[in-house]
Amino acid sequence: MHGLFLNLVTATVMMTWTVSVHFFGIVALLRLLSAHSHHVDGYSEVLRQIMLLIFAVLGIVALHTIEIWSYALVYIAVGALKGFEPALYFSTVSFTTLGFGDIVLDPAWRILSAIEGANGLILFGWSTAFLISLMRKLRALEHDWLER
Numbered sequence: 699m700h701g702l703f704l705n706l707v708t709a710t711v712m713m714t715w716t717v718s719v720h721f722f723g724i725v726a727l728l729r730l731l732s733a734h735s736h737h738v739d740g741y742s743e744v745l746r747q748i749m750l751l752i753f754a755v756l757g758i759v760a761l762h763t764i765e766i767w768s769y770a771l772v773y774i775a776v777g778a779l780k781g782f783e784p785a786l787y788f789s790t791v792s793f794t795t796l797g798f799g800d801i802v803l804d805p806a807w808r809i810l811s812a813i814e815g816a817n818g819l820i821l822f823g824w825s826t827a828f829l830i831s832l833m834r835k836l837r838a839l840e841h842d843w844l845e846r
Contacts, residue, residue: 705809712772712810713817716765720821723761724828727754731832747836754832758825765821766793769814778807793818 731750769792770785779785779801788801792814803811 701806702809705807705813708772708776709810709813709817712769713813715768716817716821719764719768720761720824723757723764724824727757730757750836751829751833754829758829762793762821762825765818766790769793772810773803773807776807778803778810789814794822795819 731754766789767786770779770782770789773779773785773789774782779788784801788803788811790796791798791801792811795815795818797815802808
């Protein structure tokens, strides 16, 4: 029972951390987009939309990178994996729910990795909703070529 409790506590801390990173990161992205959108005012509307969307996507990728690296560092800290590269690889395939299975954790930590997968799924969904919302706000999909 001690191992399960430690898995659940660690997973709860990590979910709280990653959701916080995601929330504050998206708030920061929105503020940056709002504060600096005037820098692209001189460009055509389509180019402006593309530039803002690329910035938003790169920001989302940066948030997911922080979250994935955080899990990798936890796997190293608890001794579940040795070395940064295997921990980062395992964390990436867990967070993205690919789950190749070529690197597996000791059964003592598999609950943590399963919860990481659920956490990643939720955060990718949130990112998708954010980007769709941004595209609607930019009206990026409202072009004449769609109405033909």
